[in-house]
Amino acid sequence: MSVSIHGGYHAHWEALLDALWRLRKDPVRHSAGVLVMAIMLALPGVSWVALRGLDLLIPAEALTPGISVFLQKDADEAALEGLADEINAEEGVFLVELVTADRGLQALSELAGLTELAGAFDTNPLPDVLRVLLAPDTEAGVSRELALRLEGDPRVEFVRLDQGISAEMRNALVLGQRLVMVLAVMVVAAIVLVVTGATRIEVTRARAEIALVDLVGGTMRYARRPFIYMGLLQGAGGGFLAAGFVWLGAELVGAPLSRLVVLYGETGSAIGAGWFDLLLPLVVGTALGGLGARLAARTQSIAFS
Amino acid sequence: MIEFQNVSKRYGARVALDDVSFRLDPGEMSFLVGHSGAGKSTLLRQLICLEAPSEGRVLVGNFDLRRLTPEQLPIYRRKVGVVFQDPQLLMDRSVYDNVALPLQASGFDRKAIPHRVEAALQQVDLTELAGILPSALSSGQRQRVGIARAVVHRPALLLADEPTGNLDPDLSKKIMKLFTQFRNHGVTVLIATHEQALVESQPFRVLRLDGGRLVEGQ
Ligand SMILES: Nc1ncnc2c1ncn2[C@@H]1O[C@H](COP(=O)(O)OP(=O)(O)O)[C@@H](O)[C@H]1O
Ligand SMILES: [Mg+2]
Numbered sequence: 316m317s318v319s320i321h322g323g324y325h326a327h328w329e330a331l332l333d334a335l336w337r338l339r340k341d342p343v344r345h346s347a348g349v350l351v352m353a354i355m356l357a358l359p360g361v362s363w364v365a366l367r368g369l370d371l372l373i374p375a376e377a378l379t380p381g382i383s384v385f386l387q388k389d390a391d392e393a394a395l396e397g398l399a400d401e402i403n404a405e406e407g408v409f410l411v412e413l414v415t416a417d418r419g420l421q422a423l424s425e426l427a428g429l430t431e432l433a434g435a436f437d438t439n440p441l442p443d444v445l446r447v448l449l450a451p452d453t454e455a456g457v458s459r460e461l462a463l464r465l466e467g468d469p470r471v472e473f474v475r476l477d478q479g480i481s482a483e484m485r486n487a488l489v490l491g492q493r494l495v496m497v498l499a500v501m502v503v504a505a506i507v508l509v510v511t512g513a514t515r516i517e518v519t520r521a522r523a524e525i526a527l528v529d530l531v532g533g534t535m536r537y538a539r540r541p542f543i544y545m546g547l548l549q550g551a552g553g554g555f556l557a558a559g560f561v562w563l564g565a566e567l568v569g570a571p572l573s574r575l576v577v578l579y580g581e582t583g584s585a586i587g588a589g590w591f592d593l594l595l596p597l598v599v600g601t602a603l604g605g606l607g608a609r610l611a612a613r614t615q616s617i618a619f620s
Numbered sequence: 621m622i623e624f625q626n627v628s629k630r631y632g633a634r635v636a637l638d639d640v641s642f643r644l645d646p647g648e649m650s651f652l653v654g655h656s657g658a659g660k661s662t663l664l665r666q667l668i669c670l671e672a673p674s675e676g677r678v679l680v681g682n683f684d685l686r687r688l689t690p691e692q693l694p695i696y697r698r699k700v701g702v703v704f705q706d707p708q709l710l711m712d713r714s715v716y717d718n719v720a721l722p723l724q725a726s727g728f729d730r731k732a733i734p735h736r737v738e739a740a741l742q743q744v745d746l747t748e749l750a751g752i753l754p755s756a757l758s759s760g761q762r763q764r765v766g767i768a769r770a771v772v773h774r775p776a777l778l779l780a781d782e783p784t785g786n787l788d789p790d791l792s793k794k795i796m797k798l799f800t801q802f803r804n805h806g807v808t809v810l811i812a813t814h815e816q817a818l819v820e821s822q823p824f825r826v827l828r829l830d831g832g833r834l835v836e837g838q
Contacts, residue, residue, distance in 0.1 A: 325730055340712070524710055530668065531773070532698035533725025 510607025550604015707766025
């Protein structure tokens with residue numbers, strides 16, 4: 316009798332076919348399981364891609380605190396230069412940049428893709444703006460005090476402090492990323508539970524068969540193998556679907572985000588799902604499916620009735 | 621072939637086997653008889669290592685069943701065929717697949733499986749029904765499928781627990797004839813039954829259990 320306990324490559328192929336056969340026996344239940352896994356895997360995936368897009372929304376210079384000084388419309392060039400020099404001499408000021416109304420309108424129309432925008436106005440509705448960048452370690456009190464002082468200046472229409480907004484955005488983003496990680500951990504646990512539960516049901520249904528395999532000298536490894544492949548296949552199916560969801564979600568979230576990012580002067584190229592974002596759910600799904608099934612595919616034998 | 625040395629089996633306070641000792645020679649065919657509850661199934665369970673005895677030793681061929689490692693257990697079981705009262709067929713698999721199961725499960729040479737299954741089905745006269753699901757078979761046919769499955773890997777030892785319990789006398793006789801044929805091919809056969817009439821019609825050795833004690837055939 317030519318016997319090998321493990322059966323090699325062939326045994327795995329047969330177990331895979333056997334697993335497919337079992338999946339086909341109850342397609343509705345198993346597709347539902349795959350769909351649940353796909354949705355769970357897609358949740359952190361889509362969130363992550365979206366957060367990465369939002370990250371780009373926060374302009375790099377907003378990382379350092381800044382003040383936008385909107386100037387009176389009738390202020391003349393020389394007065395503006397003077398004000399710029401004055402501000403430059405203030406404590407903590409890193410850079411002062413003059414964005415004239417003309418340049419502002421031109422940039423806006425270019426970025427928005429509306430070339431006819433510039434021609435639509437008889438007079439430029441935009442004010443001249445001084446963008447004041449402060450040193451990154453400038454304390455909030457100092458910048459607020461400077462902003463208040465500038466607001467009192469007759470050449471200034473109004474002042475916007477940029478510091479609060481970008482810092483809050485960044486905090487929210489970090490919080491969001493942490494939440495996604497917590498979500499991912501919960502999803503991992505949930506998928507293992509789902510697969511474990513499904514496998515246990517499957518093994519329980521096949522109890523008589525497994526006992527029989529045991530009785531005729533099949534190894535438990537042989538008996539378990541189809542169920543582990545079932546988990547692997549379902550995990551792979553769920554992961555594949557999840558990759559599809561992530562791609563779709565990235566397209567849906569990415570398109571409006573890209574437009575926003577372009578408005579903010581960033582390139583916007585990194586928005587959308589990369590191959591890694593799509594591969595990850597597939598790999599994780601397959602691994603978790605296999606792991607969950609392996610954990611659950613414990614069997615015992617029956618006795619004579 | 622088989623040797624029981626002072627084997628006892630207790631389930632809590634209940635004694636199912638009480639100091640049972642006997643030997644069976646290779647190629648011998650014997651009946652294990654006794655009333656319901658006498659301990660027949662318990663004795664067979666010891667022989668296929670579904671349970672360990674509370675006391676004593678069971679030897680089969682070169683195997684000391686108490687000493688089998690988890691790796692040796694499947695190898696031992698591949699030398700044993702088992703027939704049940706209810707043949708325990710997989711109802712969602714064809715007759716062929718049911719009979720092929722022991723070979724597939726034990727990593728038997730893939731290319732040799734069809735031939736072996738064919739031969740086993742031929743022995744129980746079921747070659748035409750290979751592609752059919754068991755639900756379409758009569759109880760006698762199902763039992764024959766169970767027997768084909770028990771012998772497809774050509775075991776040295778064939779155990780049967782009430783194999784004719786669900787069958788009418790005519791079918792029972794046919795099944796007994798099958799077991800005799802296997803014996804004639806050198807297989808050691810041990811058949812547990814509580815049907816006295818079945819035993820009386822056969823010229824084979826009888827081991828009689830009563831309340832877990834072996835009272836005849838030591
Ligand atoms: N798993 C078990 N747990 C407790 N008692 C058992 C178990 N199996 C068998 N018995 C008892 O052991 C005795 C022998 O049972 P069994 O071997 O099935 O008898 P038989 O097969 O001769 O009818 C009976 O009294 C039965 O109730
Ligand atoms: Mg019994």
